[in-house]
Amino acid sequence: MYICTQCNQPVPDPVKNKCPRGHLLYDRHLLGHTQERSFGASFFNTLILCIVLFLTTTAAAALLKKSTGTWAGYILVMFIVAGIIVLFRGLKWKRQGGAVARLAPRATGMALACLLTGGGLFAVGITLGLIR
Numbered sequence: 077m078y079i080c081t082q083c084n085q086p087v088p089d090p091v092k093n094k095c096p097r098g099h100l101l102y103d104r105h106l107l108g109h110t111q112e113r114s115f116g117a118s119f120f121n122t123l124i125l126c127i128v129l130f131l132t133t134t135a136a137a138a139l140l141k142k143s144t145g146t147w148a149g150y151i152l153v154m155f156i157v158a159g160i161i162v163l164f165r166g167l168k169w170k171r172q173g174g175a176v177a178r179l180a181p182r183a184t185g186m187a188l189a190c191l192l193t194g195g196g197l198f199a200v201g202i203t204l205g206l207i208r
């Protein structure tokens with residue numbers, strides 16, 4: 077089910093990704109469409125995305141002979157920041173109540189995956205001395 081965050085209404089039949097009043101069914105905090113998704117599905121999708129993103133950027137940095145450790149550090153900090161932002165968005169939706177509250181599990185799932193990959197890989201990187 078799609079949710080319009082501006083009308084706070086479910087949109088069963090979106091037309092061109094818009095609600096009947098013409099709002100775009102997209103949220104920049106979710107980096108995607110405001111479609112209801114379970115906590116677990118959101119968590120695993122984000123987890124895979126984060127890992128792929130991390131591996132491709134560090135591989136690209138290594139190929140370009142940039143300081144890979146610094147790059148990896150930046151990316152992981154970005155994950156953590158994104159995780160905190162989406163976590164607060166999810167809590168706000170939950171407090172707000174109504175249809176948007178149905179997006180909260182998706183936001184918290186995404187937040188947890190971002191924080192886990194960011195924090196986890198950062199801890200590993202520091203331990204192994206890969207991030208400086």
Ligand SMILES: [Zn+2]
Pocket residue numbers: 080081082083084095096097098099
């Ligand atoms: Zn709307």
